[in-house]
Amino acid sequence: MNEVDSGSGTPDAVEVAADAVRRLTAAILESRVRGVATPDVSEKISVLADRLEAVAAHPRECVTGKIGTHEGALQRSPVSGPKNPVAIPLRFEQCDDGSSLAHTEFPRQYQGPPGLVHGGVSGLVLDVAMAVANSAAGRAGVTAEMTLRYLRPTPLYTEVTVRGRHVRVEGRKTWSQGTLEVDGETTVVCDGLFITKELAL
């Protein structure tokens, strides 16, 4: 089994910052619940955001790329990206049969119903799990359709196994399937249709 696009292994400054923002996000949510956020903290966070915005590249400069190459895409992905503060982040491995595999726990910021993972977040994660499996099969493309079946609730702060597999191909179309599992039981199944396409950005 190989880790997919895992980078150097040593977190760089952006990854350390992204991780701190993740902790901040969870803490902000909790402090709102407990009513302990102070104007002093809010002001400090705003000052930091202003400072970073002033030196950051224009967002448009960061979005070039081509579907199929995924140069650094997984590292900046909203699901798997250690450099993306909104990512969980999820570390995908490529199994010998070409399927993708990851293990994670969803923290508070991905909550839908109380104590449970938001259904849209499950879909987001499974989209990428399938895309990783498709890429390994040389079938990178864009998502055209996803059908999600929520069989059981997926709890927060519990180990979740994420799987994606490439199912079949017909012309430009690729069918794939992704699952979330908790304690060996499938909680969500997603069937996806992907269309091979080169994106010129």
Ligand SMILES: CCCCCCCC(=O)SCCNC(=O)CCNC(=O)[C@H](O)C(C)(C)COP(=O)(O)OP(=O)(O)OC[C@H]1O[C@@H](n2cnc3c(N)ncnc32)[C@H](O)[C@@H]1OP(=O)(O)O
């Ligand atoms: C590794 C990390 C990667 C992360 C990737 C994450 C994946 C994503 O989030 S992708 C973003 C979300 N998806 C998109 O934005 C896609 C937007 N849609 C499109 O670009 C286009 O509609 C696209 C490419 C799907 C199809 O357009 P186009 O290239 O013109 O193809 P088109 O000729 O219409 O259709 C090709 C075939 O697909 C079928 N098809 C197209 N769209 C659909 C659909 N939504 N449902 C079912 N079938 C479809 C067509 O019927 C046609 O079939 P056939 O060949 O049998 O006639």
